Amino acid sequence: MLKVGLLGAGRIGQVHAANIARHPGSQLAAVADVNGAAAEALAAGHGAAVRSAEAILADESINAVLIATSTDTHSDLIEAAAAAGKAVLCEKPVDLSLARARACLAKVAESGVPVMIGFNRRFDPNFAALKAASDAGEIGRAELLSVTSFDPAPPPVSYVRVSGGLFRDMMIHDFDMANFIMGTLPVSVMAVGSALVDPDIGAAGDVDTAVVTLLYADGRIAVIRNSRRAAYGYDQRLELLGSEGLLQAENVLEHTVVKSTAAGVSGARPEHFFLERYRSAYVAEWGAFVEAVRAGTPQPVTLRDGIDALALAEAATESARTGKPVVVTG
Ligand SMILES: NC(=O)c1ccc[n+]([C@@H]2O[C@H](COP(=O)([O-])OP(=O)(O)OC[C@H]3O[C@@H](n4cnc5c(N)ncnc54)[C@H](O)[C@@H]3O)[C@@H](O)[C@H]2O)c1
Numbered sequence: 103m104l105k106v107g108l109l110g111a112g113r114i115g116q117v118h119a120a121n122i123a124r125h126p127g128s129q130l131a132a133v134a135d136v137n138g139a140a141a142e143a144l145a146a147g148h149g150a151a152v153r154s155a156e157a158i159l160a161d162e163s164i165n166a167v168l169i170a171t172s173t174d175t176h177s178d179l180i181e182a183a184a185a186a187g188k189a190v191l192c193e194k195p196v197d198l199s200l201a202r203a204r205a206c207l208a209k210v211a212e213s214g215v216p217v218m219i220g221f222n223r224r225f226d227p228n229f230a231a232l233k234a235a236s237d238a239g240e241i242g243r244a245e246l247l248s249v250t251s252f253d254p255a256p257p258p259v260s261y262v263r264v265s266g267g268l269f270r271d272m273m274i275h276d277f278d279m280a281n282f283i284m285g286t287l288p289v290s291v292m293a294v295g296s297a298l299v300d301p302d303i304g305a306a307g308d309v310d311t312a313v314v315t316l317l318y319a320d321g322r323i324a325v326i327r328n329s330r331r332a333a334y335g336y337d338q339r340l341e342l343l344g345s346e347g348l349l350q351a352e353n354v355l356e357h358t359v360v361k362s363t364a365a366g367v368s369g370a371r372p373e374h375f376f377l378e379r380y381r382s383a384y385v386a387e388w389g390a391f392v393e394a395v396r397a398g399t400p401q402p403v404t405l406r407d408g409i410d411a412l413a414l415a416e417a418a419t420e421s422a423r424t425g426k427p428v429v430v431t432g
Contacts, residue, residue, distance in 0.1 A: 104128040104392055107158035107188075109179060110170035111135040111144040114193060114220075117377060118168050121388040123148045128166075128392050132158050135171075155179065159186040166190070166395060173198055173266065177206040180405070184213040189395045191388070193220040195274045196408035198266040200416045203409050210405060218391050218401035219408035221278040223338075225386035228351040232340055233283055241344030247283055247324035248341040249276045252332035254375055256310055259302045267308045268295065268328060269415040269422070276326040277414035278407060280316055283342065284324060287410055288316035292427040293418040299331040314418050317427075335372040336379050354379055 106122050108115055111133050122130045132153040135141035145152045158164055159182055167183045169176055169192040177197040183190045196203040196219060210217055223229055236244050253272070257265070265271035281287060295312035297304025304310075310330035317323055340351040353372035360369045373379040390402045417428040 104166050104189075104395060105131040105164050107132045107134065107153070107155075107161070107164045107167045108144075108150075108170065109134050109155050109158065109167055110172070110193075111137070111140040112170065112172075113377070115168075115170035116144060117381075117384050118170055118191075118388065119144050119148055119150075121385050122168065123150075124385075125388055125392055127396060128388070131164055132161070134158050155182075159183055159188065164188065166391075169193060172264075173271075174264070177202050180206055180217060181209050184210040184215045184217065187213070187215060189215055189391075190217040191220060191391045192217065192408075194278070194408065195266070195270055195412050195415070196405065197412070198270060200409070200412050203412050207405050207409055216395055216401050217405045218394070219403050219405060220387065221275065221282075221403050221407065221411070222380050222383040222387045223275055223279055224282050224383075224403060225390065226351075226380060226383040227386075228354070229279065229340055232342060232349045232351045235349055236283060236342055236344070240347070241342065241349055242346030244284070244342050244344045245322050246343040247280060247322075248343075249279055249324065249326045250337055250339040250341075251276050251326070252329040252337035254332055254335050256300050256303060256330035259300070259306050262303050262308050263306050265308075266415075267419055268310065268312055268330070269293070269314075269418040270412065272330070273312065273314065273326060273328050273418065274411050274415050276314075276328065277418075278403075278411040279340070280324045280326065281407065281410050281414075283340070284316075284318060284322060286318065287430055288324065288414070289319045290317045290427045290429050291315075291414055291417040291421050292317075293421040294425075295422040299329065303330070309422065312418075312422065314421075316414070336375045337372055338379055 132151040133145040134155040166189040295309030299310040342349040356370040
């Protein structure tokens with residue numbers, strides 16, 4: 103039984119707490135949050151203790167920590183947890199700074215503890231099936247990937263200001279998806295972005311609508327489209343064109359009823375947002391982490407993967423600023 107300490111009792115920490123508690127191979131032992139009330143409420147719901155992060159890391163009976171705190175704490179907490187010998191599942195992104203994330207990797211590599219980064223979309227059954235079909239050669243040579251990722255509504259500007267910007271905060275998932283599907287890093291990144299949804303996002307120095315083109319050494323291409331607003335819900339789709347066909351992973355809808363009348367044909371909206379759309383992916387992600395720790399096998403998503411996605415986010419931020427393609431150094 104893996105005894106787990108959860109650091110961070112916010113939106114995503116609550117999802118992870120439930121999955122840790124429900125998994126037959128893990129137990130939610132303790133919760134830490136600088137907001138004591140948030141930690142109390144979450145721990146009480148799962149019969150866990152409330153402790154400080156330091157106390158959790160010092161407790162030898164705790165085998166693993168799940169880091170779901172604010173992004174600017176991730177590298178420090180990964181390093182502290184690794185030094186304490188805990189297996190780590192840390193939410194994305196690894197850090198707001200690529201240089202800091204690389205320093206974290208160097209430090210953690212010495213410790214040899216398993217560290218997984220929470221790119222949950224790899225565990226979405228639809229995207230995983232598309233990846234498996236591509237790897238099996240079912241569409242020949244995969245040549246053009248399109249990733250569509252539109253949020254239902256923008257976050258508050260207060261969130262945007264500390265988020266690291268759309269490319270690090272939101273598109274980071276799509277960069278990881280491109281790395282996952284294409285199996286390698288691109289050689290160059292070209293980005294354009296605008297603040298079309300909320301002028302205050304633009305005033306805060308960020309964009310809310312962006313398109314990125316990734317070019318691979320062998321000429322393959324990926325296109326990522328992000329918007330912080332989609333009036334019809336959370337739009338999450340993949341399309342992969344190959345030499346012998348096309349793979350498409352469509353949206354998951356709130357229900358499957360299609361209404362056909364004289365007025366036309368209509369159906370349900372996509373599931374509202376990430377908590378709904380990726381519910382099963384978070385469960386599968388935690389299961390994969392527990393299994394890898396138990397079996398002593400490599401984690402399915404590594405700290406290196408986290409840094410690769412962050413490298414693309416940093417390149418895209420630079421490209422959007424300068425209007426020029428940025429060469430990726432990995
Ligand atoms: N994989 C995903 O789908 C996904 C979804 C949402 C958020 N995230 C990531 O998860 C992280 C948390 O996001 P959220 O939306 O849950 O934010 P949140 O603000 O709701 O929760 C973060 C919590 O961490 C606590 N905290 C901050 N610093 C701390 C520290 N040093 N020690 C203990 N607790 C601390 C805060 O008090 C807060 O309760 C972010 O890095 C975000 O990018 C990932």
